Amino acid sequence: MQVAIRAVWGMVTDIERQTAGDVHVGKTSTSRAQIIQWVMLRTDDHSRDSAGLRYVYPVISRRAGGVSVGINLNPNNACNWACVYCQVEGLTRGGPPPIDLDLLEQELSGFLEAVLHGDFMQRCVPLEAQRLMDIAFSGNGEPTSSPEFPGAVARVARVLSNFSLNLPPRLITNGSLLHRSDVQSGIRHLGSLGGEVWFKLDRAGADEIQEINGVPGAPEKISRALETCAGLARTWVQTCWFALDGDPPSAGSVDAYCLLLRPLAHQLAGVHLYGLARPSMQAAASRLTALPEPDMQLFARRIEIETGLKVIVSP
Numbered sequence: 001m002q003v004a005i006r007a008v009w010g011m012v013t014d015i016e017r018q019t020a021g022d023v024h025v026g027k028t029s030t031s032r033a034q035i036i037q038w039v040m041l042r043t044d045d046h047s048r049d050s051a052g053l054r055y056v057y058p059v060i061s062r063r064a065g066g067v068s069v070g071i072n073l074n075p076n077n078a079c080n081w082a083c084v085y086c087q088v089e090g091l092t093r094g095g096p097p098p099i100d101l102d103l104l105e106q107e108l109s110g111f112l113e114a115v116l117h118g119d120f121m122q123r124c125v126p127l128e129a130q131r132l133m134d135i136a137f138s139g140n141g142e143p144t145s146s147p148e149f150p151g152a153v154a155r156v157a158r159v160l161s162n163f164s165l166n167l168p169p170r171l172i173t174n175g176s177l178l179h180r181s182d183v184q185s186g187i188r189h190l191g192s193l194g195g196e197v198w199f200k201l202d203r204a205g206a207d208e209i210q211e212i213n214g215v216p217g218a219p220e221k222i223s224r225a226l227e228t229c230a231g232l233a234r235t236w237v238q239t240c241w242f243a244l245d246g247d248p249p250s251a252g253s254v255d256a257y258c259l260l261l262r263p264l265a266h267q268l269a270g271v272h273l274y275g276l277a278r279p280s281m282q283a284a285a286s287r288l289t290a291l292p293e294p295d296m297q298l299f300a301r302r303i304e305i306e307t308g309l310k311v312i313v314s315p
């Protein structure tokens with residue numbers, strides 16, 4: 001079943017339901033209508049166009065435990081990294097196009113109106129996930145590579161305030177641009193809203209970073225960026241852990257990872273350790289295999305022992 005809702009400046013005015021052989025099309029009365037298309041959401045489908053909008057998309061996040069409202073500042077599928085497990089189809093190297101912040105704000109307002117005062121949850125979300133969890137800057141590339149990132153945080157803050165909504169904004173980042181003052185100011189603002197950052201750290205060895213993330217490995221730079229980030233907003237580390245060419249990460253890899261995190265642990269909220277929930281869309285996809293859950297748990301316990309950090313595992 002597909003559900004489409006016509007929303008006007010945040011006001012849901014009409015509902016169109018479309019099922020095979022059963023189409024009901026309602027009336028709409030304005031030329032400024034946006035069409036929002038919804039399908040029944042699944043945890044294994046994080047399509048950025050699930051609502052037919054340019055910047056805003058809902059997903060069911062197994063990590064967040066409910067519906068996450070995604071903000072995609074990279075609609076051109078361009079990223080400054082090239083991770084082997086990346087789920088973005090047609091990923092290219094580069095930065096985002098200019099972001100239309102007015103449109104982003106309209107989309108977010110319209111979507112939240114439909115969620116809070118419409119029947120989006122009933123129509124599109126399985127019963128067990130009918131909770132609004134967060135607003136996450138997480139798109140088809142690195143969100144902080146957009147010069148409009150701080151402005152986007154400000155717009156999200158305004159929409160949340162307009163709805164009197166106490167929803168934490170999250171930033172999912174590879175952390176590579178934390179040295180930029182505009183990025184820091186956006187994260188500081190996000191932190192002041194009670195938001196948090198999920199900072200990508202997949203491997204800590206220079207060679208592995210090059211292989212997994214497709215960028216020159218610089219563990220010291222990552223360490224500095226992580227420390228800076230933790231000083232601006234509550235920061236979790238997020239780590240994708242899997243076997244490459246049939247080989248799980250080596251003992252040296254585990255050691256290097258724990259060594260990098262240990263001195264920063266007191267500043268961090270914890271670690272989200274996750275496996276390969278959805279397939280990689282990159283050329284290296286066939287080289288990757290998920291690790292058995294006991295192996296993930298073993299690594300999680302090792303991190304906890306070595307660093308004292310809390311580890312949440314999503315195999």
Ligand code: SF4
Binds near residue numbers: 085140142
């Ligand atoms: S940083 Fe994120 S968007 Fe960029 S390549 Fe890696 S997984 Fe994909």
